[in-house]
Amino acid sequence: MEEDRQVAPPGASSDKSDKPRPKRHARHAPARQRTGRPKGTGRRAPPEVDPATVIFGLHASAFALDNPDRRIKAIHVTENAERRLGDAIERHRRLVVRASPRDLDKRLGPDTVHQGIVLDVEPLEPSSLASLTASAREKAAPIIILDQVTDPHNVGAVLRSAAVFGAAGIVMTHRHSPPLGGALAKAASGALELTPVCLVRNLADAIAEIRAEGLVVIGLDVEGTDFLEDALAPGPSPQALALGAEGKGLRALTRQSCDRLCRIGGDGPISSLNVSNAAAVALHLAAMRRRRTKES
Amino acid sequence: MEEDRQVAPPGASSDKSDKPRPKRHARHAPARQRTGRPKGTGRRAPPEVDPATVIFGLHASAFALDNPDRRIKAIHVTENAERRLGDAIERHRRLVVRASPRDLDKRLGPDTVHQGIVLDVEPLEPSSLASLTASAREKAAPIIILDQVTDPHNVGAVLRSAAVFGAAGIVMTHRHSPPLGGALAKAASGALELTPVCLVRNLADAIAEIRAEGLVVIGLDVEGTDFLEDALAPGPSPQALALGAEGKGLRALTRQSCDRLCRIGGDGPISSLNVSNAAAVALHLAAMRRRRTKES
Numbered sequence: 001m002e003e004d005r006q007v008a009p010p011g012a013s014s015d016k017s018d019k020p021r022p023k024r025h026a027r028h029a030p031a032r033q034r035t036g037r038p039k040g041t042g043r044r045a046p047p048e049v050d051p052a053t054v055i056f057g058l059h060a061s062a063f064a065l066d067n068p069d070r071r072i073k074a075i076h077v078t079e080n081a082e083r084r085l086g087d088a089i090e091r092h093r094r095l096v097v098r099a100s101p102r103d104l105d106k107r108l109g110p111d112t113v114h115q116g117i118v119l120d121v122e123p124l125e126p127s128s129l130a131s132l133t134a135s136a137r138e139k140a141a142p143i144i145i146l147d148q149v150t151d152p153h154n155v156g157a158v159l160r161s162a163a164v165f166g167a168a169g170i171v172m173t174h175r176h177s178p179p180l181g182g183a184l185a186k187a188a189s190g191a192l193e194l195t196p197v198c199l200v201r202n203l204a205d206a207i208a209e210i211r212a213e214g215l216v217v218i219g220l221d222v223e224g225t226d227f228l229e230d231a232l233a234p235g236p237s238p239q240a241l242a243l244g245a246e247g248k249g250l251r252a253l254t255r256q257s258c259d260r261l262c263r264i265g266g267d268g269p270i271s272s273l274n275v276s277n278a279a280a281v282a283l284h285l286a287a288m289r290r291r292r293t294k295e296s
Numbered sequence: 297m298e299e300d301r302q303v304a305p306p307g308a309s310s311d312k313s314d315k316p317r318p319k320r321h322a323r324h325a326p327a328r329q330r331t332g333r334p335k336g337t338g339r340r341a342p343p344e345v346d347p348a349t350v351i352f353g354l355h356a357s358a359f360a361l362d363n364p365d366r367r368i369k370a371i372h373v374t375e376n377a378e379r380r381l382g383d384a385i386e387r388h389r390r391l392v393v394r395a396s397p398r399d400l401d402k403r404l405g406p407d408t409v410h411q412g413i414v415l416d417v418e419p420l421e422p423s424s425l426a427s428l429t430a431s432a433r434e435k436a437a438p439i440i441i442l443d444q445v446t447d448p449h450n451v452g453a454v455l456r457s458a459a460v461f462g463a464a465g466i467v468m469t470h471r472h473s474p475p476l477g478g479a480l481a482k483a484a485s486g487a488l489e490l491t492p493v494c495l496v497r498n499l500a501d502a503i504a505e506i507r508a509e510g511l512v513v514i515g516l517d518v519e520g521t522d523f524l525e526d527a528l529a530p531g532p533s534p535q536a537l538a539l540g541a542e543g544k545g546l547r548a549l550t551r552q553s554c555d556r557l558c559r560i561g562g563d564g565p566i567s568s569l570n571v572s573n574a575a576a577v578a579l580h581l582a583a584m585r586r587r588r589t590k591e592s
Contacts, residue, residue, distance in 0.1 A: 111407060153449070157570050157572075157573060160566065160569065160570055160573075161569060161570070161573050162564070163564045163565055163566040164560075164562040164564050164566050164567065164568065164569050165562045165563070165564055166562060166563045166564035166565075167564070187570075189566070189568075189570075190566060191566055194564075194565050194566065229584055264460075264580065265580075265583060265584060265587060266460040266461040266462060266580070266583055267461070267462045267583060267586070267587070268458070268459045268460050268461050268462035268463070268490075269459055269462075269490050270456065270459040270460050270485070270486060270487055270490065271460065272460065272485075273456065273457060273460050273576060274453045274456055274457070274483075274485075274572070274576075276453075276570070276572075276573060277453060277456075277457050277572060277573055277575075277576035278576075279573075280569060280570075280573035280574075280576050280577050281576050281577055281580045284560065284561075284562075284577045284580075287561060287562055287563060288525055288561060290563070291523075291561055291563070
């Protein structure tokens with residue numbers, strides 16, 4: 001969703017900071033390439049940690065430890081956190097490395113809320129677009145398409161809502177998307193282990209492929225002509241919903257690639273929702289519709 | 297909303313970190329008391345800055361500069377940000393202090409995305425509960441009640457959604473709520489200047505007062521008996537919606553104080569939404585209902 005187009009000062013919609021960005025280190029470049037690490041989004045983590053290869057926080061770690069597809073390499077954990085996680089850790093006993101809160105602070109930087117546990121992991125295998133569209137058709141569940149949403153907390157929150165409302169999965173670009181681990185995994189609160197993510201090179205091509213598979217692709221935009229609730233209610237199923245980044249919204253080519261553009265209805269003084277809130281509203285509408293179809 | 301009660305490991309729902317918290321400084325204690333500064337939520341800002349007395353970021357600053365009720369004391373701004381904000385700054389010309397990005401980094405800490413502008417401000421006067429209930433009745437718009445939601449980004453995102461969907465306002469406690477400025481204002485993206493906030497000492501008393509004014513108070517809880525969409529659809533208007541913190545959810549007394557408990561329907565593998573996403577879904581439902589009532 002775009003930010004506040006009507007009310008914002010000109011140019012204020014850019015999410016670029018005036019601040020100089022720290023230099024990136026190339027040491028993990030291959031892994032970052034593979035896992036779609038974007039430029040400059042790892043600002044809070046010390047540069048030697050690739051966010052795609054760590055999971056921290058109690059919820060995110062518990063789900064990762066329970067995920068048979070997740071390869072765990074080491075579990076750095078405080079006594080306190082280990083007690084809280086119980087069985088989930090017990091199954092991986094030989095990987096446990098006792099750590100103090102200070103050890104973990106040192107590793108991830110003092111501002112990371114690790115809750116006493118940091119896992120060293122391999123990134124999950126990304127899903128294929130074909131598997132997502134097949135699942136969307138089978139479950140009549142939407143696919144969420146994210147157009148260069150770079151903030152890991154936002155993408156993590158979208159993953160969490162996708163898991164709550166049973167979305168088929170998330171499509172995003174290799175570049176200009178946050179690493180699939182670290183802060184994103186923490187914000188996803190376990191959902192990174194549950195919701196398929198497909199990384200594509202070109203979003204317009206991916207949208208074309210999704211449409212070719214029979215899905216209707218709706219772009220969410222404050223200037224959309226119809227309310228999303230009206231578009232979803234009687235519309236054909238299954239669907240995909242495209243959302244853009246804070247400030248920039250959907251890019252022109254993404255917009256043109258969609259079947260239609262819709263807005264989320266509000267009558268307040270600001271026109272644009274935070275992207276994860278817009279995704280939650282859209283996913284909830286789709287879930288309500290699915291529930292009513294089942295009940296009727 | 298509670299986090300993932302069914303699936304989380306025991307104890308994992310606490311949002312307490314194992315990390316030691318930095319000591320708070322008492323210098324600004326009176327202002328903090330007045331503006332409801334909670335314990336330990338200002339972790340990212342250097343301790344000498346009271347988050348309730350700064351606004352940063354282009355959107356948040358533009359709205360603050362345009363708000364006649366907001367007392368601005370100084371505008372620390374880079375040349376670049378000043379160009380972007382244009383007229384909004386022009387009206388406050390005598391308050392401008394030219395700053396470099398590095399000056400602002402030094403003031404707020406290197407992790408704060410200030411986008412080249414930091415305002416020194418007086419906190420806004422909080423609203424009264426009576427004015428919120430009057431506005432809720434007049435506009436048939438919901439009040440959002442936050443039960444010890446301490447994360448400033450979450451509360452900021454709730455304010456933003458409240459402004460998009462035209463809520464009557466937000467009620468939260470003096471204690472255990474984030475300061476009304478800084479990171480909260482940035483996440484609210486201008487909505488802190490637009491959405492009335494009422495700070496109360498005791499939430500159960502406030503809920504009793506809201507109910508005495510004729511509003512139905514619905515608590516959102518993963519264990520709620522009915523779907524919120526069913527409760528809102530034919531139910532009496534106006535309403536208030538109570539949401540709890542990540543992990544803890546609504547406290548027992550808050551739960552008991554509500555007229556009823558509802559859940560937000562999902563059929564996915566995780567049961568609990570991020571609190572700002574839950575608020576967005578609830579506010580959108582209320583806005584859809586209001587729109588349909590108007591149209592019919």
